[in-house]
Structure formats: structure tokens, C-alpha cells
Amino acid sequence: MLDSIVFYFFAGVAVLSALLMVTRRNAIHSAVFLITTLLSTAGIFLQLHAEFLFIAQIILYVGGIMVLFIFVIMLVRLDVPLPQIRSPLRQWTAIFVAFVVFGEGVYIVWKSRLVPGHGLLVLNPYPSDKLPPNTENLAKSLFSFYLLPFEIASVLLLVAMIGAVVMGKKRANTP
Amino acid sequence: MLQGVLAFVQTWWVELLCAVLIVLVVPLIAGYIVLVERKVMADMQARLGPMRVGPHGLLQPIADAVKLLIKEDLIPDDADKFIFWFAPVLSMTAALTSMGGIAFGPWFQVGRDINIGLLFVVGVSALGPFGIVLGGWASNNHYSIIGAIRSTAQLISYETTAGFALVSGFLLAGTLKVSDIVKAQYTDHVWYVFLAPVGFFTYLIASIAETNRAPFDLPEAESELVAGYMTEYSGFRWSLYFLAEYANMIVVGAVGATLFLGGWLRPFPNVAWLGWVDGLPTLLLAVTGVYCVMRAGKQPVHVQVMFMWAVALVCFLVALIFGVVEFAHLTSSAAFLSQHPVQLLRSMYDGLYGAFWFLLKVSAYIYIFMWLRFTLPRFRFDQLMRLGWHILIPLALVNVIAVGIMLALMSSLGWNRWLAALLTTLGTLVVGMLLIRWNDKHAAAASGSIATDNTQVEDSYAG
Secondary structure, X not given: OHHHHHHHHHHHHHHHHHHHHHXXXXXXXXHHHHHHHHHHHHHHHHHOOOHHHHHHHHHXXXXXXXXXXXXXXXXXXXXXXXXXXXXXXXXXXXXXXXXXXXXXXXXXXXXXXXXXXXXOOOOOOOOOOOOOOHHHHHHXXXXXXXXXXXXXXXXXXXXXXXXXXXXXXXXHHOO | OHHHHHHHHHHHXXXXXXXXXXXXXXXXXHHHHHHHHHHHHHHHOOOOOOOOOOHHHOOHHHHHHHHHHOOOOOOOOOOOHHHHHHHHHHHHHXXXXXXXXXXXXXXXXXXXXXXXXXXXXXXXHOOHHHHHHHHHHHOOOHHHHHHHHHHHHHHHHHHHHHHHHHHHHHHHHOOOOXXXXXXXXXXXXXXXXXXXXXXXXXXXXXXXXXXXXXXXOHHHOHHHHOOHHHOOOOHHHXXXXXXXXXXXHHHHHHHHHHHHOOOOOOOOOOOHHHHHHHHHHHHHHHHHHHHHHHHHOOOOOHHHXXXXXXXXXXXXXXXXXXXXXHHHHHHOOHHHHOOHHHHHHHHHHHHHHHHHHHHHHHHHHHHHHHHHHHHOOOOOHHHHHHHHHHHHHHHHHHHHHHHHHHHHHHHHOOOOHHHHHHHHHHHHHHHHHHHHHHHHHHHHHOHHHHHHHHHHHHHHHHO
């Protein structure tokens, strides 16, 4: 009972604030609603006993990325509407992408209903009060079975970081 | 529905009680930290500080709070009303929520069994800056927004350092759970500040910067920015920001004390002949009570006399509980000690005793904050950034690697712990210094272009 109340609360807040984020004109308001969306997603992670994901979501997305977002929004004047966003080609592309994503979502839900209990949802074999410590388990699987993808991802991030530094330097050297 | 609520309360009443206690007591404690700060400042400047309200100004925080609450609440016309209202609440909520993960002694903890432990505290308290940034933006005022931008830049820079410093502590403890970290320091027979001193000091500096305290208080630099992000705030909202700042000081102090200073353990918890230290809290409380009784007669007003007596009574009562339990523990038989009410009293004693040492450590940590505030002048913004990015982050990174090497030396090669700690600390310092020197040379070589850059950067921050 309590579990489903918590879930529907967080899910409702997430959907509502995602809608508000898209419809606000003011960029800072959008950012605030994006923060609420991310926080309620973190709440759903917590309700699923995925504590590490919960705190990773808060530290990385809310505490790190959103602070940067707001920093950039405050430095750049975004309250002036940009004309090129309004071009019809972009609008049609946006509508197309939205439909594709929506179709994917419908397909996944439909597919997982076909096989009850064996769909895309992974059922947890442990009772909810005897879950194994998920921080340790995550680390173990990340550094043993998924080591190669993990390293590839970190190399990718390193390349992106170096690229950003190089681009920043180039602009500073040419006055 | 009602039954569900009742069952919920029955299962979680200890945690609920702790949470309510935190919300009620932390503002009071924050007020008294302000009083202590003013007293310390006065002492360092050879003054007396607040003396009028209550004996030695002891009731000053309450007078201040009442004054703030009945002040007019101003919202500027051009402010973004919703965010202006919302931002201080966000700061305060983050600070109080993050206290849920801290263990004030072995029993007093809201989130007792969180697997992520200290990460929860650090992560949630990292939401506090949103209150500062959004408040500064919503005020629609140049001073406010410059303060907000400064604070964001500062936080992004110093959070990295604090994170790396914490990682070095986590590596030593081998767990994130608060109670297990303290237990690990008990079984290892050492506080981690002695094994990873570089980690502790980088965390100390980064935590001062994160709480926007002097000498890193650029977001609210009075001489340049009036009051920074809280220029437009007054009355209750202003006091929320203020409370959040002091609550954050308690949070970073608690994290530092848990990870590096042994949490609620007394100094040298494994040395048997230092057992008399256990009696120290009792003695301290009794002496405070006697002092209060002695001073009570000299107070000018009746209310102040009553106040002194009340303080003395509380001190004597807690000292009595402590003393009885210690006496019983020393003299009584095991059969008497295993009775249920005695055990209950014993666990209460354990909780209070642990809380005493923990709060003592946190207070010492906060005292260092005050000491630095009244000793050092404020940094310039480019100096602040240089310290963060060129010195602290490389040092903290090298330290994480060094702690890893130390653990490897101890576990696989069987080295002595102190030798390994000494070598890796020296290694960290040497490598850090080499990095800094290399950096300086690099900066000097490219000084031509950087000089022009610097002026540009300063211009953009100035207006």
C-alpha cells in the first residue's frame, strides 16, 4: 500500500513537472522543474531499493549538471526568443522524433505484457527486506563483467574533456 | 488508513522522534553558534561581545530570532515571486534533510540503516547551493546575481576537491555506512586523520569554501557586493538562509568528524589505561553546574537568576545520569547489569556519551572555521580559483592514488601501517609540490597572453 502511494506520488510529480518544464517560457523556471523531475526520479529509484542509483542521480544530475545548466542560463540571455527555433523544418523534425519515442514506449509496454513475469521487467529474486548491498554489487559487476564497456565509456569521457579544453584554449589564444 | 498510519508510527517512532528533534533543535543550536562566534570574535579583538541580554549575553540568540521574525517581510516588485519565496526554503530543507544521515552518537540517527550512508549526507547537502543561486537570480538585482554566479563557480570547483578527499577516507574505511565507518576506526585502532592527513586537510579547506565562510566568503563579500545573494532578503527569509549556512557548517563538521576524527569514539578508544577519560563528560558537566550556581547570585535581574539555575539543574541532572551509570558499571555484578531497566539506562548513557564526544569534535571543527574567519583576509576571486583548480584538486587526486598505494602496501606486502602512511603522505606532498611548481612555470612561460586574459576575466566578473 505505502509502496504504491510513494510510487504514484513520485511518478505523478515527475510527469507533471516534466510537462511544466517543457511549457514554461522562462528558462530558469524550466530548469527548476527539470530539477523536480530528476529528484522525483531519484525518489522512484529509492522506492525500488536502488540506493546507489538514487544518490548517483542526485549527486551527478541534480548537484552537478543542473548547477552547470543554471550557471549557463544565468550567463546567457535566454529570455530573448531565438527565431531559428521557430522554423517549420525543425518543428516537423521535433514532431517526428516525439512520435518515434512515443511509439518505442508503446512497443516496450506492449511487448512486456505479452510474457507475464518474463518481459523486460527483471523480477528481483530477493524479498525486499533481505536485499544484497547494491553499492557493492554494482561495483563488482562494473569492475569484473562490464569492465571493458566501463573503460570504453571512461575513455570517451576523457576524450570529450580534452576536446573541451582544446576548444576553450583555442578561443583564448586568438584575441 | 488510520491503522496504516498507526502501524507506520509504531515501526518508525524512534526515527520520527529523531527527525522532529533535529528540526526543533538545530535552529536553536545555530543561534547559539552565532553567539559563540560573536564571543570568539570579541575575544580575539579584545572586546566583550554581547553582554546585555541575559547573563553574558546568553539570551541574545533568542532576542535576535524574535527581532527577525517580527521584521517586515519585503519582496521586491521586479523579483520572480515564486522562486524568491522558494529559494531559502530549498537551502534550509537540503541542510536539514542531509542531517538525517548523520550519526550523532551510536543511537541518535534518523536514517540508521542507509547503505549509502555518508554519500547521502554529502549528496543532499549539495542541493543547498540551488537555494543560493535561485535566490540570487530571483532578486533581480546585480549584486545578488553576481553573488549567485560566484557561489556557483566556487561550489563547482571545491565540491570536486571535497569529493576526492572523502574518497580517500572511504578507501580506508572500506564502507559508506556511517556506523561501520566509526566501527572500522575502532577496530583499526586509529583515527583516519593520522593515516590520511592530506585528505583531512584538503577536506577542511574545501568544506570552508563550500559553506561560503571567510576567507572564501566571496558570494557575500560585504565590501564589494553589499550582501551578495541575500541583498534583497529580509526578516524570516533572510534568517532561513542564515540558518542554512550554520546548519551546513554542522553538516560538514559532522562528515569530517565521522570520517577522519573517529565519530563518537573517545580519544584513544583502545588504550586501557586512558579509561579515566570516560569520566570527563560527567566532571565537565558537574563543574559547569557548580559555576552556574556560583554566578547565579551575581545576576542583576530575577529572570537571569532563574535562567542560571535552570542551566545548572540540566547540567546536574545529566551529570547524575552519567555518574550513576558509570558507578554502577564499575561496582555492580553482571546479574544486576543485565536487568532490563538497567540495560535501558546503560544504552541511554551510551547514546549521550557518544553524542558528547561527537559534538565536541564537531564544535572543534566549527571553532577552526571561526578562528580562520577572524585571522585571514578574504581571497580575491582569481586567487580562489587558482587555489581550487591548481593546488587543491591535483593534491586531492594524488592523495587518492597515494591512499590506494598505501592500502596495497599494507595488505599485500605486509608493511607497517605507520611506515606506509608516512611514505605515502610525504610522496603526496612532494608530487603535489612538483605539480604546483610545474604549473607556475607553465603560467610564467605563457604570461603574455594570460595577463590579458586575467584582465578580461576580472572585467566580466565585475559587471
